[in-house]
Amino acid sequence: MARPKLVSPDQPFLVRALLYVYQFAASLGLAVVLLSLMAVALIFATFVEATFNTDVVQFYVYRSWWFGLIYALLGVNIFCAAAIRYPWKRHQTGFVITHIGLLMLLLSGAISRSKGIDAQVHVWENHASELAFDNAYYFDLRIEKKAKPDPTNATLGPQIEDQQRHAVKFAPGMFNWSAYDDGFAHWKVAEPELARWFSPIFYLSLRNRAGNVLYDQNGVRLEVLDYYADCNWWDNTPTVQLMMSMPSMKRPTSDGRTEEGKVSWIPIRLAVFKPIQQTQQPSKYRFGVGDSERSGGGTVTFHMAGSRAATEAFLACVPEEGTIGPQGQVILYAGGKPTVIHVDQQLGKDPQELPGTDLKYQIKAYYPTSQVDQTTGQDWIEFAEAEGAEPRNPTVIIELFRDDQKVDELTLLANMPQLNMQAYDAQVFGDYWFDFGEKDAAELMRGEGGSRIDLIQGVAAGAEDENDPASKRVFYRYWNRKKVVASGELKRNGTEGDAVEAFKMPIATLNMYVKSFVPSDRPKAQPVKQPFGAAGPMGSTPAVKVRLNVDDESEEFWLKAHMNEPDVGLNERSTLHTVKVGDREVKLSMPIQSYPIGFRIYLEQFERRLDPGTSQPSHYSSDVHYLDRLKDRYVMRLAGGAISPVSIVGELKPTSVAANGETLYWIDTNTQASSIMSVNLDTPYEPAVTLIASAGTDPRNLIVSEDGEHLYWLAKQFNRLTGREADVLMQANSTGSEKRVIALFDRSPTGLAIDAEMGWAYFGNFAELSIGRVKLDGSEIENRWLSSAGKVTGLALDAKHRVLYFADDLNDMIGKTSLDSPELSPVYTYKSDAQPNSMAVDAKRGLLYWTDIQPNGIDPTARKHLNDPKYGGQDALKEQEINTAIYMVDLKGKVKEPKTFHTKLMDGLEGIAVDAPSGDVYFTQRALLKRDVWITMNAPDDFTEPAGGRDLRIFQESFDGPYLAGTPEYREFVPERSNDSEVYKSVFSVNYDPGTALRYWGCLFVIGGIACMFYMRAYFFKTKRMSDPQARAKAHPAKIETEVVTR
Known part of the structure; x- marks a missing residue:
């Protein structure tokens, strides 16, 4: 395609120089060189990743200055090649569109590199996590200035007058710094001799080096001295591992004789503290x-x-x-x-x-x-x-x-x-x-x-x-x-x-x-460096040696990388170091770079299958749920047959709810001292009010009296007479004042109903399969007021008709009894197993509601079961059996079959209440965003996080475990009274590529441009010569001696 000459002898030298550079930037020769360099770099990167790992190729190739330079020059070349031909002719339309598409592709890559996320989320079974960790680190430097003590109030302790927090960038690279000096002689890779051919590129990286000063302000100076990309960290050194032999024992042989066994050795690890x-x-x-x-x-x-x-x-x-x-x-x-x-x-x-x-x-x-x-x-x-x-x-x-x-x-x-x-x-x-x-x-x-x-x-x-x-x-x-x-x-x-x-x-x-x-010169924590590749697939333990100067005081020490949130689990002996000088306190840590992904991944179960006769996994997968980032549970409303969440500012983990007109009450168990909170439903945008800061241990079954004056609930409190916790009935004014214990139970009650008119509180008695009652002043208690009531999990009182309703989990039944003459009468009996747990009655409209937490059946359409022969064929289930739901029975109607209310994300139902004036029903459930997600090695899951609208892809990357009973991990992460014999940690890879949409558009432009060029015959057919001299003169007014055909 013809390209006009821009340089002429009559132009100033500076203009000619700039135009020569412009022409060179748009030249085909530069494009060939850059494309060749890019191809070589990509081939080189492929071999580096295969020999080492993804983190190495990312740091030393894709995020290096020289790869970025090639990338940028290629973009400049593409832009100049199109811009130099401006104004464009009609037959150049395809050419221009193609180059715009190429620029879009390059820009999408730059956006993905700067804004994308490719990190890991570590989740233990029965736990949730929202942080994705990248294999990068930074220094968290905190400078606190203590205020002078107040002599008038010695109980306040030291107060902080000023606090500064700085995130100091740190790019140490993927290898021990000593490896650059010894020529990478000690790394543990599959082909160490081949790997050394790649080592020259490692010296070109713009990493930090020994002696770099990363921070120097206001008398605080941070200097890095050494770095271990992987180490064995010892909290106490010097330390020695002694091997002690045990006497060999005679053992029988196959021919009935005995022979001397091998000598065994036991380790003895000793340290100085x-x-x-x-x-x-x-x-x-x-x-x-x-x-x-x-x-x-x-x-x-x-x-x-x-x-x-x-x-x-x-x-x-x-x-x-x-x-x-x-x-x-x-x-x-x-x-x-x-x-x-x-x-x-x-x-x-x-x-x-x-x-x-x-x-x-x-x-x-x-x-x-x-x-x-x-x-x-x-x-x-x-x-x-x-x-x-x-x-x-x-x-x-x-x-x-x-x-x-x-x-x-x-x-x-x-x-x-x-x-x-x-x-x-x-x-x-x-x-x-x-x-x-x-x-x-x-x-x-x-x-x-x-x-x-x-x-x-x-x-x-x-x-x-x-x-x-x-x-x-x-x-x-x-x-x-x-x-x-x-x-x-x-x-x-x-x-x-x-x-x-x-x-x-x-x-x-x-x-x-x-x-x-x-060895060590004094008792201290210190690392022992490990060569690259010694850590295996589960990651390394980096450590850094720094010199921290605070005013005139200087300290040198090793700091272990902190593999958690910046403020969680810091250890003064390893991941945190504090220097105190006068009224200033400087704290330094090196946390791993983390990104909140906008929701929490809850690992319900990890599954691993082994190859027969080996310990190698042939398959592993995770069954997870996606939870709200901040809230553990939601308050939900059932009104007009539709279920929707109630947006409340301040709710985090609501369990039991109670409603009275425009006011909604609930127990929030987000903290150890569970609280009772309320909100005005007419103004839900206002923050919730904490009525009672501490509602006791394990508070539950919140009830508001019909007149709206009092709150009642069950809880546990320490009994000084027995030295143990005892269940109690609590009462407080609806404003939160005058909280007190009104009754003490000698067994654990389940469910609660209040008859304020007659002064009785009714409760379920699991131990004796009955319903009991206690006076509201605590003066009298009847543990077996109604016998043979089964395992009562919920109670609801219709004060207008003097009827008590209850849920029986033992007999899968909803029953009732008159308050005046206790006698069991069934309301509804399940045809299969069920777990009814909470109840509420709308006496004004004659409706009875209850929740059921029986797990739903297997979903045969779920991705996990698509290829399972058990869920295929003519006799297989066609749809999922729904069990977790809210049921409603019309007490005045003839039909006693309950009406079912269910949503796809309904799970973990607890607490239900009816607002008498409006008839709206309130309950709480787990804060699910997506449920029953199956993630395996070759089947990632796509999810749009609700907070920022980012399209994330979650992969099953690896796992850690199993940890058996008796290990510290088992004690920490397995719930009490669990039957699990082992626990796993699942590692997910979270990928976010913000340049995807632009990349798709770029591909579309490139394809469209090529098609347009073909249609316009820009490159594929020679231009026809014009026989008319006047037409040629009109088309080419400039005097051209030689027609130069270029790119």
Whole structure:
């Protein structure tokens, strides 16, 4: 297609330069280069994604600066190629339409990249979640300034005068930062040699690097020092995993003989803990509190020696056999030499010279049995035993003096050396040894005076920097109740071949070795980095090392990524760090990027099927419901045969409802202290009013009296006489005032009806299958007022006709009785199983309503059952059986078959009430947006979220579990009294692509443009020459020497 020349010699240089650039931007040569680069990039990205994962290709390719540059230049080229031909001729119509379509396609991709969502929602069974997590992180920096305390009101505590919160961007990349220095030599991928061919592109990313300052304002400075894309996070370090052998046992063979079995190894994980500060004084445990565990023939302990001198003391302070006195022996190490002290000889004496130093020592106290002082949390005090009792935890306290001034103190425990308090200021270290005499097997199994293996994290000989983790080693000594029989260094990260002898038992000698060791310069939480790919499919645990400066104070620390909402579940030892300087408090965390998807996904059941004979899943799927983002339940209205939600500002989890004219009351159980709220139905747009802030535990069955003056409900309250919670009948004015208990039940009532005229309250008695009643003043109670009433779940009183109606879940029946002469009479009996639960009567119109929560039958048209042969064929169900519904019976009519009211989203019905003046019926149900959704690996679900109107697609991506009974996950996520033997976590991928519509239009334009070009013969046929010179001159007024045909 001919393109006019724009550049001429008579134009200014700057104009010619700009026009040359314009012509180059519109050239076909540039288009060929850009398309070739784009093709190579896409091929490269395909191999990167196959070798690593989607997150890697997104960060290093699709979201990289160079891919964005190619993308943008391609858009500029397409635009200029069309714009340079303006004004367009008619035969160029197809060309222009095609290029507009191409620009629309590129723009749709840019919109999807900047505004789209491709994240994960993690949901446990029987729980709901609305947050989608992206594999990206940011720093949540909170700066709080405390106000000066008010001396006139000391009970207020510290108040916040000013609070700032900053979301600090952080783009660390997908690999450990050390991997960029070692050439990615340690990643765990299927083809590591092939993967290294992709590594040059990883260096081009615009990621953060060590030394980057991400925030520096108002005296607060945040600098990143290191980053682990995946790690094993240890809340307490140093930590060591010791492997202890168990004696091999003989086992029978197939020919009836016995053979020696294999030696088994059990792990022992020990750590050093940071001491808990209970006072303002510095902790005496400068290098933490040690750990211990019973194993095999004795106890294994572990603690931390903070220096090489303390390490030498651990190895040198050992007693000789037979030299320990009746009150034990202390060995102090100072000035490079040990000093033996017999407690029975030095107790009560004046300070003695400590050889090799200018210090003196004195045994301040000896406790045969001691315990920790609960006040300070670190001082040891004597525990009073019966006279003549055998020492159980001998402890000595030794004071050190210089020039008659106390300079330091040691607290040494014979049975628990991991809790010794050493004199680090005075550089004096010691151990306390005690001979408990002979013990029988039972006493030794209880750990009383038995053998012990002490482990420490010590400092290697000749270490230049004692605080360097590389200089840390594991040392041990074996105390066999009489003497130390072995000591030395254990190899880090050893194997069974590195094992040394441990406890000697009658049946065998055990062995041990150090499988793993995480060193530390002080007790703290810290990560151990893992190479890329070690975490497997369930994700990684990132951690970052930062330097946080607040005014003149600086701290360096590791921070674990927070895999939850920014304000939920933060842990001061891992995901949150606080720096306090003066009246300012700075809190730092690194939460994962999260997006509210506009509704909650409730996982009702997760299903997994395994391949026969393997543990590999062949199929997994999730049965879910979509719930309202904020509300757990809705208040609904049935009026004129139509069911609709009642829009109320302030309702969150309404259960039981009561109506009186223009006022609607309900119990809201959104908080632990459930409340009773009300709203004027004439002005529902106004916020609901909280009448009673705390309605008790498990409040239910709310009723408003006929005169509208009082509210009644059932609840539980603590009974001081029995020490347990008891069911009570509560009463309050309709304004919420004068709340009080008017009756106490000795069993759990179900359902409630109030006869205010005669002063009785009627209730269901599950235990005795009857209906009981109690005086409204609590003076009289009849538990069996009406016998053989079954399992009563709901009651309704027609005061006008003196009739009490009830729902019987045992016999699947709706019954009634006269208040004046109790006698059971059926109103309606179900023909199949049912679960009626709440009732209300409209005495004015002679109508009886009740709710039924019997689950609906299987929907044969649901996607989950479309290919199931059980739901196909001529004899299969054609439609779903509806059971969850509201039923109505006309008490004055002859036909006793109830009328059914049902909606597709009706579920979890609870509480029903009739407004007498209007006849409208109110009830509550679960806040469902979509129910019975089946999501599996190859069958995503499309849903338009109601809040923002976004079209989301939800995929089944993966799962976690099963977690069996006894695990922490099972205890946390399985409801009480559940029969489930296991629990799963389902992982959904949520995708939102806002550029989809524009992309479809772009495709349509491209297709239409190509069709138009074909029709107009723009590219497919040569233009006919004009034989008439005048016509040619009119068509081409410019003098053209050479016709240039270009794109």
